[in-house]
Amino acid sequence: MTWDIHNLFRRHAPGMTRSLQRNGINPDIAADLTQDAFVRVIAKPPGQAAENHNPGAYLYRAARNLGINHKRREALIQTVPLDDEEAINIADPAPSPERIVYSRQCLVQTHQALSELPERTRQAFEMHRLGERTIAEVAEELGISTTRAWSLIRDAYRHLVLRVDVL
Numbered sequence: 001m002t003w004d005i006h007n008l009f010r011r012h013a014p015g016m017t018r019s020l021q022r023n024g025i026n027p028d029i030a031a032d033l034t035q036d037a038f039v040r041v042i043a044k045p046p047g048q049a050a051e052n053h054n055p056g057a058y059l060y061r062a063a064r065n066l067g068i069n070h071k072r073r074e075a076l077i078q079t080v081p082l083d084d085e086e087a088i089n090i091a092d093p094a095p096s097p098e099r100i101v102y103s104r105q106c107l108v109q110t111h112q113a114l115s116e117l118p119e120r121t122r123q124a125f126e127m128h129r130l131g132e133r134t135i136a137e138v139a140e141e142l143g144i145s146t147t148r149a150w151s152l153i154r155d156a157y158r159h160l161v162l163r164v165d166v167l
Helices: 005-022 027-043 055-076 084-088 097-116 119-130 135-142 146-163
Strands: none
Touching: 005 027, 005 055, 027 055, 097 119, 097 146, 119 135, 119 146, 135 146
């Protein structure tokens, strides 16, 4: 590519940014999209046909296309402005102490329920669910048919559902 990106950036970036702003894009986003246009040209240079044409027009078109894509994405996303008081009350993504205790109780119940299962049923369930083996692999390892392996795993699931308190 014979384009001098540095000089093109100095000459055209301010105008590209203003053009994006006139199309309703906020100044910070417009500056980012302008830089993205240059990054894309550096990462994937235009073909031979574009080299003999106006590089400024090519860059303006790239920035315009990025602006259109940005507006389309923004139209799909619903945003709600929050004032400072609302921002303080945003939920913490960490589980509550009650949820932690409840989860631990369910884990203890699961462990107890698994220990109540017949050995072969427990093995089949653990190999399938915890060992991430397919039913065919479980059947082969236990020396049983795939139908029997599925029956054992199904029985284990049924037992767990009855014994563990899940929301």
